[in-house]
Each structure stands twice: as structure tokens, then as C-alpha cells.
Amino acid sequence: MDLSAINPVLLIASLMVAATAVMIAAIGELIVERAGVLNLGVEGMMITGAICGFAAAVQTGSPTIGFVAAALGGAALSLLFAFLTQFALANQVASGLALTLFGLGLSALLGQGYQGIKPPSTPRIDIPVLSDLPWVGRILFGHDLMVYFGLALVAAVWAFLKYTRAGLVLRAVGENHDAAHALGYKVIRIRVMAIAFGGACAGLGGAYISLIRVPQWTEGMTAGIGWIALALVVFASWKPWRVLLGAYLFGGVTVLQLNLQAAGIAIPVEYLSMSPYIITIVVLVIMSADKSRAPASLGRIFHATH
Amino acid sequence: MNLTKRALMTGAAMALGLAASGAPVLAESHSEKTKVGFVYVGPVGDGGWTYEHDQGRKAVEEHFGDAVETVYVENVPEGPDAERVMVQMARDGADLIFTTSFGYMDPTINVASKFPDVKFEHATGYKTADNVSVYSARFYEGRAVQGHIAGSMTESNIIGYIGSYPIPEVIRGINSAYIHAKKVNPDVEFKIVWAFTWFDPAKEADAAKVLIEQGADVILQHTDSTAPLAAAQEAGGIIGFGQASDMSEYAPSPRVSSIIDNWAPYYIARTQAVMDGTWESSNTWDGIGPGMVGIGEITDAVPEDVKTEALALKDSIASGEYHPFTGPLKKQDGSDWLAEGETADDGTLAGMNFFVEGLEGEIPQ
CATH class of the missing domain: 3.40.50.2300 (Response regulator)
Known part of the structure; x- marks a missing residue:
């Protein structure tokens, strides 16, 4: 055992990278669920975003355009789900699962010819003086922009839900769509916008994996991260800051356990391997012991009868 | 954008076609x-x-x-x-x-x-x-060649190994690579990370990054995707090997050679x-002899003499002249396994559940 081999600064820096994809996807899904829609297609939208972003970044040489394309790709796929569930009134669970399967297949098709290509690299920000500070420099000021974007997004979603009128309307739609409808709010329109936002976030999360975290394109490369994002929203009791906490915990313990393994620490590897899941669940379950609950209209179909 | 749209349409058409053709396949099962x-x-x-x-x-x-x-x-x-x-x-x-x-x-x-x-x-x-x-x-034959190159080329003397599951197949690979790395470089140390997955590019990349952060400058992998090579390329100055497939898109470096399954x-x-x-x-x-295991081209990133030795090792394994598990070898706990000149039998290899002497860490049970 040699714990000195683990560099805490690099550890914290890489846990922020490991957490970002799942966090961005989860914060998008949080908005969708707060609007009363359960979209199980996060995995499908992520992988579609991953290839859309990858392809666009490779074609144009610009990671920024890649991320924009990823958001558009994820949103476009989510609109398929919106059409099925909001206009055709299809079952949300079935439609979401279908979206995942469709997204996996579609991304494999779009990704033909992109295997083994190196995407243009996304530079880390480099602020003179600040980035060179010992410890905090690398942790706080040494990441790619998407890491900060993810944090800002969480803050923005929190402020949106808590302080804005639009956020209040969104929550009203999620809690009681009939009452919201009676008050004259456009339930369907609001939900479609929420779904599109969720799709765009999932797409960005996917592109973060294919453009920065790995970086390459491989079929099925999200490998279940979309499902983690879904679970995270529930365990975080639909609260933005808890999504951030959960994502950092999950990413942190994932990276930490790999570090401990490489350092040869004498904890059985099976426990290390399951630890990200267990620790994240336990912490968030304990935190949700307060009166938090799911949005009341979550997963229910809305049909304006009058 | 046109291309994407067309691809989308094709995708939708294929999805429809798939749904439509599902049933007839069942019915035609009695064809010759x-x-x-x-x-x-x-x-x-x-x-x-x-x-x-x-x-x-x-x-x-x-x-x-x-x-x-x-x-x-x-x-x-x-x-x-x-x-x-x-x-x-x-x-x-x-x-x-x-x-x-x-x-x-x-x-x-x-x-x-x-x-x-x-x-x-x-x-x-x-x-x-x-x-x-x-x-x-017999992937372990290819692992011997990899171990030789890895041991010769490492400068930090730390070789990172991404294992999938602790099954005999993977353990054989680790042992074989270690034995041959150690032969050319007595100071070599293996850091092993178990990913507990065959395929999860993000996790494989994370594992590679962690190993690199902890000083490894050679990454061996027993997982299925090219993600560790992508991570090695990103980090720079790190070498790795194609696993199961040539992965030549990462040649000449970080991929310096590969094990190809045929x-x-x-x-x-x-x-x-x-x-x-x-x-x-x-x-x-x-194994290598009958052609089921191939060794991908050793690139110019490998010094000429190392390459020559590696190829000689490959040839001697292919001809049956040399067995990668040839004594004297001890198990990790120091007990004797193979005596001088003795080679491992297939039964022991097939069920291999122990590390050889010198490797650190326990095999998850």
C-alpha cells in the first residue's frame, strides 16, 4: 500500500471531470421531471448527443460547435419523445425506453466512419497567476469550460425554480397539471419546452464524454451513465444542489476507488467497485429523509378535456 | 447537415424495416x-x-x-x-x-x-x-511479447494494467506480461486496476488516467474498447497496446503493437x-502458432533492438520452442510452482487463480 502515490490535487481535479457528464444530464432531467414528465430516454439522448457533438467537432474542428450540435441533437431526439407523449398521449415509460433503444441504434448509424478519429481537443482554461496557484489553481482554475458551465447550469436551474415566475409555473404544471391548465397555463407547451431542455442537457452530457472525458467515439460509449443520471434525480429528491452533490460524490468515489486500487490499498476490490453506488445512494437517501417527494403529476398523461 | 438528415432518415427507415421483418424471420426458420x-x-x-x-x-x-x-x-x-x-x-x-x-x-x-x-x-x-x-x-502468448516491450520501454518502471474481471483468462495475461517485463527489467512494478466491466469507455479512460497520474508510462489493458489508448494519447508520452483488435488507428504511438484475435x-x-x-x-x-493470436505490427516508436527481441520471442513461442510459463517460477506467496525448465500444463493455466511472485495486490475472489 502506498497512499503517497495518490495526488489529492489531481484526484479532486479528475473527480470534477468524472462528475460533469452525469451532472449535466441529471440537471436536465430534473427540469423535465419537475414539469411532471418522466423521460427514461436519457441514455439514448446522451449517446445521440455524444455522436452529434463528436461528428460536428471533427467536421468543423471546433469543440464549441460540437457542443452546440450535441445540444441540438439531444433536443431533436427528445422532441420525438415530446410528440409521442404530449400529443399522441403515449405511455411515458414505454416511450422513454423506446427512445433509449432508438438513440443507441441511431448513434451507431451516425457514428459509422468516426471510429478511431481524434477529436479537436478542448483546451483547459489557463488564467495567468490564478491557474498557477498551488493546490487551488489546478482544482478551481484549471478545467475545461464545460466543467464551469455544468456548475453554472446547476445554479441557474436552482435560481430559475426558486426565484422566477416561469419556474413557479413549471413547478405548478408538474404538481397539478389540471389546476395549472385551469389557470390558463399552456401545460403541453411548457412540458415540450422542458423536455427539449432535458434533451439538450443530455446531449451536452454525452458530448462531454466523447469530446473531453475519453475522448473518442465508440458505439454505446455512454454505457449506462444516462441511467445513473435518472437515478440521481430521484435520490436527490428533485433538488438541484443535491444533484450536484450526488454527481460529485459518485464521480469522486469512482475516481477515488480506482486510485485506491492502483495504490494497492488492502480493501477488497469488490467493495471499492460498488462503493460509488452505495455511498451516493446512502448519502442522498439520508438527506431526503425530510418531507421531499416527487412532483405530484410525474408520469401522468395530461389531456385537456375542456 | 444534409448528410446527417439523410442518415436520420435511413435510421428511421431501418428501424421500421427491422420492426416489420421481425416476425417473418420466425416463420422461415425451417429453410435449408x-x-x-x-x-x-x-x-x-x-x-x-x-x-x-x-x-x-x-x-x-x-x-x-x-x-x-x-x-x-x-x-x-x-x-x-x-x-x-x-x-x-x-x-x-x-x-x-x-x-x-x-x-x-x-x-x-x-x-x-x-x-x-x-x-x-x-x-x-x-x-x-x-x-x-x-x-x-492463448492470449498469454501475445502478453509475453507485450510484457517484453513494456518492460524494455518503461522509464518510470511502473506499468499500469487495466483488468476487467478477475477470471483465469485475465490473470494469465497479467502473469505472462509481468514475467516477461521483469525478465528484461528487474525493477519493474505493475499497478493493477480492476474495472469490473468489459466495455465502458468512460470508466476505462478514467482507469488509464488514474494509472498515468500514479506514474505509469505504459498501459496494458484487458478491456474491450480503445478508450485507454485515447486517454494515453491525450496524456502524451505514454505507450499502450491494441487489445483483441489491431487498433491501428492509434499507431504509431501510443499503440506500439497489439494482440489480434483471429x-x-x-x-x-x-x-x-x-x-x-x-x-x-x-x-x-x-495460440500464435496456428494463427488464432496475431501480433500487430510493432511500430517505429519501439527501439530497433527491442523490436528484434520481441519478434524473436514471438517466433520462439509460435514454433513451440519456448513456453511463456517456463520455470523456475514461484507463486505470489513464495511457494514453488514450476521447477527449472518445467512448463505449465494446460489444466493449471485454464484455472489460473494466483499471481506469480513479485506481483503486488490480491486477486479479488
């Missing part, structure tokens, strides 16, 4: 065509393990033309779900089913007992039955045997 099924653990585009099995499947199609029909299911989890997929294939009229991951062992045996007329071939396992054969390749001749021979009615349960374990 020999039907061969493949169960894959990852996607066919993983660029590694599953990709090579699918190349084998395509070779079967090409070789037999219209006489054979092949089907495959990708991303099948190791466990009960695999049974469901195999049962479905058998019911759909498959005559021969290749199950291509270690974790399909028990599901394959279970399903095979229910379909005595269907032949099953399980890759990398050790349980056979009247209608179940096992086949694998299943095509075996798949063609076994399909032929089913067509001829001569198929028998068997246990195949071939």
Missing part, C-alpha cells in the same frame, strides 16, 4: 440454410473484442454465401438476460450458436441442455457438454462441421 447465431457482450463497433468476433461472423457469411445465414445480438449482459437471448436464437432456428464472453458460460450450459439439437460454442470458458464446445486463444478460420471450420454433420464437442485452445 444453416443458421449461425452470435451473442456479443459489447457493440460490434467497440473496436476491440466484439469487433473481431463480428469480423469472424462476416468471414463466415462471405465464405459460405447463401448457404449460411448469420444473426447476432450485441450488448448482451452476462447473466440471466444472456439465457433469454440464446433461447430466442435457438427457437428462431439457429443450428449453431457462438457465445462470445466468459460470463456466458453457465447460461450457455443451461440453454444447451434444453436444446440438444442445437450446437453451442462458448468462448474462453471451460464447461463443455455433448452439444457445447469451448474455444479460446476467429474467422475457426468459425468457418465449425460452421462447415455443422453443415457436414461432423460437429463434435471439442476444446480448442490455439
Whole structure:
């Protein structure tokens, strides 16, 4: 055992990278669920975003355009789900699962010819003086922009839900769509916008994996991260800051356990391997012991009868 | 943008076509065509393990033309779900089913007992039955060559190894690589990380990054995707090897060589045997000599003398002159395993569950 081999600064820096994809996807899904829609297609939208972003970044040489394309790709796929569930009134669970399967297949098709290509690299920000500070420099000021974007997004979603009128309307739609409808709010329109936002976030999360975290394109490369994002929203009791906490915990313990393994620490590897899941669940379950609950209209179909 | 749109349309059309053609396939199962099924653990585009099995499947199609029909299911989890997929294939009229991951062992045996007329071939396992054969390749022979190059080229003397699951197959690879790295570089140290997955690019990349952060400058992998090579490339100054497939898109560096699985001749021979009615349960374990394991081109990133030695090692293994597990060798706990000049028998290798002396860390049980 040699714990000195683990560099805490690099550890914290890489846990922020490991957490970002799942966090961005989860914060998008949080908005969708707060609007009363359960979209199980996060995995499908992520992988579609991953290839859309990858392809666009490779074609144009610009990671920024890649991320924009990823958001558009994820949103476009989510609109398929919106059409099925909001206009055709299809079952949300079935439609979401279908979206995942469709997204996996579609991304494999779009990704033909992109295997083994190196995407243009996304530079880390480099602020003179600040980035060179010992410890905090690398942790706080040494990441790619998407890491900060993810944090800002969480803050923005929190402020949106808590302080804005639009956020209040969104929550009203999620809690009681009939009452919201009676008050004259456009339930369907609001939900479609929420779904599109969720799709765009999932797409960005996917592109973060294919453009920065790995970086390459491989079929099925999200490998279940979309499902983690879904679970995270529930365990975080639909609260933005808890999504951030959960994502950092999950990413942190994932990276930490790999570090401990490489350092040869004498904890059985099976426990290390399951630890990200267990620790994240336990912490968030304990935190949700307060009166938090799911949005009341979550997963229910809305049909304006009058 | 046009391209994307067209691809989208094709995708939608294919999805519709797939849904429409699902049922007729069931009905046509009594045709005279020999039907061969493949169960894959990852996607066919993983660029590694599953990709090579699918190349084998395509070779079967090409070789037999219209006489054979092949089907495959990708991303099948190791466990009960695999049974469901195999049962479905058998019911759909498959005559021969290749199950291509270690974790399909028990599901394959279970399903095979229910379909005595269907032949099953399980890759990398050790349980056979009247209608179940096992086949694998002696990847550890390739690992010896890798270990030699890795030990010669490391400057930090730390070699990172990404293991998938602690099964004999993987442990053999670690031991073989370590023995040969140690031979050329007595100071070499292996850091081993178990990913507990065959295919998860993000996790594989994380594992590679962690190993690099902890000082490794050579990364060996026993997982299926090219992600560790991508991470090595990103980090710079790190070398790695193609796993299961050539992964030549990462040549000349970080990928300096590779182990290539060549299943095509075996798949063609076994399909032929089913067509001829001569198929028998068997246990195949071939290495570099018969061509089931190939060593990908050693690139110019490797010094000329190291390359020459590596090729000589490869040739001596291929000819049978040298066995990668030749004594004197001790187990990790210091007990004797092989005496001077003694070579390991296949039984011990097939069930290998111990590290050799010098490796650190425990094998998860």
C-alpha cells in the first residue's frame, strides 16, 4: 500500500471531470421531471448527443460547435419523445425506453466512419497567476469550460425554480397539471419546452464524454451513465444542489476507488467497485429523509378535456 | 447537415424495416440454410473484442454465401438476460450458436441442455457438454511479447494494467506480461486496476488516467474498447497496446503493437462441421502458432533492438520452442510452482487463480 502515490490535487481535479457528464444530464432531467414528465430516454439522448457533438467537432474542428450540435441533437431526439407523449398521449415509460433503444441504434448509424478519429481537443482554461496557484489553481482554475458551465447550469436551474415566475409555473404544471391548465397555463407547451431542455442537457452530457472525458467515439460509449443520471434525480429528491452533490460524490468515489486500487490499498476490490453506488445512494437517501417527494403529476398523461 | 438528415432518415427507415421483418424471420426458420447465431457482450463497433468476433461472423457469411445465414445480438449482459437471448436464437432456428464472453458460460450450459439439437460454442470458458464446445486463444502468448516491450520501454518502471474481471483468462495475461517485463527489467512494478466491466469507455479512460497520474508510462489493458489508448494519447508520452483488435488507428504511438484475435478460420471450420454433420464437442485452445493470436505490427516508436527481441520471442513461442510459463517460477506467496525448465500444463493455466511472485495486490475472489 502506498497512499503517497495518490495526488489529492489531481484526484479532486479528475473527480470534477468524472462528475460533469452525469451532472449535466441529471440537471436536465430534473427540469423535465419537475414539469411532471418522466423521460427514461436519457441514455439514448446522451449517446445521440455524444455522436452529434463528436461528428460536428471533427467536421468543423471546433469543440464549441460540437457542443452546440450535441445540444441540438439531444433536443431533436427528445422532441420525438415530446410528440409521442404530449400529443399522441403515449405511455411515458414505454416511450422513454423506446427512445433509449432508438438513440443507441441511431448513434451507431451516425457514428459509422468516426471510429478511431481524434477529436479537436478542448483546451483547459489557463488564467495567468490564478491557474498557477498551488493546490487551488489546478482544482478551481484549471478545467475545461464545460466543467464551469455544468456548475453554472446547476445554479441557474436552482435560481430559475426558486426565484422566477416561469419556474413557479413549471413547478405548478408538474404538481397539478389540471389546476395549472385551469389557470390558463399552456401545460403541453411548457412540458415540450422542458423536455427539449432535458434533451439538450443530455446531449451536452454525452458530448462531454466523447469530446473531453475519453475522448473518442465508440458505439454505446455512454454505457449506462444516462441511467445513473435518472437515478440521481430521484435520490436527490428533485433538488438541484443535491444533484450536484450526488454527481460529485459518485464521480469522486469512482475516481477515488480506482486510485485506491492502483495504490494497492488492502480493501477488497469488490467493495471499492460498488462503493460509488452505495455511498451516493446512502448519502442522498439520508438527506431526503425530510418531507421531499416527487412532483405530484410525474408520469401522468395530461389531456385537456375542456 | 444534409448528410446527417439523410442518415436520420435511413435510421428511421431501418428501424421500421427491422420492426416489420421481425416476425417473418420466425416463420422461415425451417429453410435449408444453416443458421449461425452470435451473442456479443459489447457493440460490434467497440473496436476491440466484439469487433473481431463480428469480423469472424462476416468471414463466415462471405465464405459460405447463401448457404449460411448469420444473426447476432450485441450488448448482451452476462447473466440471466444472456439465457433469454440464446433461447430466442435457438427457437428462431439457429443450428449453431457462438457465445462470445466468459460470463456466458453457465447460461450457455443451461440453454444447451434444453436444446440438444442445437450446437453451442462458448468462448474462453471451460464447461463443455455433448452439444457445447469451448474455444479460446492463448492470449498469454501475445502478453509475453507485450510484457517484453513494456518492460524494455518503461522509464518510470511502473506499468499500469487495466483488468476487467478477475477470471483465469485475465490473470494469465497479467502473469505472462509481468514475467516477461521483469525478465528484461528487474525493477519493474505493475499497478493493477480492476474495472469490473468489459466495455465502458468512460470508466476505462478514467482507469488509464488514474494509472498515468500514479506514474505509469505504459498501459496494458484487458478491456474491450480503445478508450485507454485515447486517454494515453491525450496524456502524451505514454505507450499502450491494441487489445483483441489491431487498433491501428492509434499507431504509431501510443499503440506500439497489439494482440489480434483471429476467429474467422475457426468459425468457418465449425460452421462447415455443422453443415457436414461432423460437429463434435471439442476444446480448442490455439495460440500464435496456428494463427488464432496475431501480433500487430510493432511500430517505429519501439527501439530497433527491442523490436528484434520481441519478434524473436514471438517466433520462439509460435514454433513451440519456448513456453511463456517456463520455470523456475514461484507463486505470489513464495511457494514453488514450476521447477527449472518445467512448463505449465494446460489444466493449471485454464484455472489460473494466483499471481506469480513479485506481483503486488490480491486477486479479488
